[in-house]
Amino acid sequence: MDKKIFLVRHGQIDYGSEKRYIGITDLPLSNAGIRQATRLQEYFSRIEIEKAYTSPLKRCLQTAEILLEGSNTQKVILDDLKEINMGEWENQTIDYIKDHFRELYEKRGVSIDEFIPPGGESFEQLQKRVIPAFEFIAQNNTGNTLIISHAGVNRVILSKLFDFPLKELFKISQPYGCINELSWDIASRRWQWDQKNTKS
Known part of the structure; x- marks a missing residue:
C-alpha cells in the first residue's frame, strides 16, 4: 500500500451569514480558508507528491497554489472535478x-441522490461525471497523487469506493481543508480510507 491518493477538500469560503447552495458559484477562499491551505502546505511538505489534480474553481485553485508552494509538483486542472x-x-x-x-x-x-434542481444536476449525475476522472487518475499515476476538490465531489467518490448509499452521502463528513488518505490494498483489492482534518 505504498502509493496513495490524497483527496482534499478546498479551504473555507466566505458565503455570508446565511447558508447557501454553493455549487459551481466561483467564490475565493476566506481568510480562514487561506490559513487552512497553509496548514495543508505544512502537512504535505513532508510527502512527495507526483502530480496534483484540481477543480478549475477559484477555491480549489487557490488551495492548490498555496499547498504546492515551493514544490515542483505538476498541477493538472480537470473540469470533471467541479462541484455539483x-x-x-x-x-x-x-x-x-x-x-x-x-x-x-x-x-x-x-430523494437527495436523484433530485435535479432546475438547470442543475443530481448527485447521481455528479457521480457519473466524477468517477471516470478518479479512475483515470488512479490508473495513470505511479506515485502519490493529490486531488483538490469539493465536498460533493469527494463524497460521491467515497460513496462509490466504499459502497455507501448516495441517499446518505451527507453522513460522510467533509469539513473544509480535510484530507482523505486513500491507499490501495493489493491483498483485499480494496481501497483503505483514513481522514485527517486541518485546523483554521
Missing part, C-alpha cells in the same frame, strides 16, 4: 429556496 451544479439554486439561501421552491425543496429531501 445547483442550477437556478446557485448562490441562493436555503430560506429563499424553501420560500420559492417549497415543493421541490421537499422532493430533494426525500
Whole structure:
C-alpha cells in the first residue's frame, strides 16, 4: 500500500451569514480558508507528491497554489472535478429556496441522490461525471497523487469506493481543508480510507 491518493477538500469560503447552495458559484477562499491551505502546505511538505489534480474553481485553485508552494509538483486542472451544479439554486439561501421552491425543496429531501434542481444536476449525475476522472487518475499515476476538490465531489467518490448509499452521502463528513488518505490494498483489492482534518 505504498502509493496513495490524497483527496482534499478546498479551504473555507466566505458565503455570508446565511447558508447557501454553493455549487459551481466561483467564490475565493476566506481568510480562514487561506490559513487552512497553509496548514495543508505544512502537512504535505513532508510527502512527495507526483502530480496534483484540481477543480478549475477559484477555491480549489487557490488551495492548490498555496499547498504546492515551493514544490515542483505538476498541477493538472480537470473540469470533471467541479462541484455539483445547483442550477437556478446557485448562490441562493436555503430560506429563499424553501420560500420559492417549497415543493421541490421537499422532493430533494426525500430523494437527495436523484433530485435535479432546475438547470442543475443530481448527485447521481455528479457521480457519473466524477468517477471516470478518479479512475483515470488512479490508473495513470505511479506515485502519490493529490486531488483538490469539493465536498460533493469527494463524497460521491467515497460513496462509490466504499459502497455507501448516495441517499446518505451527507453522513460522510467533509469539513473544509480535510484530507482523505486513500491507499490501495493489493491483498483485499480494496481501497483503505483514513481522514485527517486541518485546523483554521
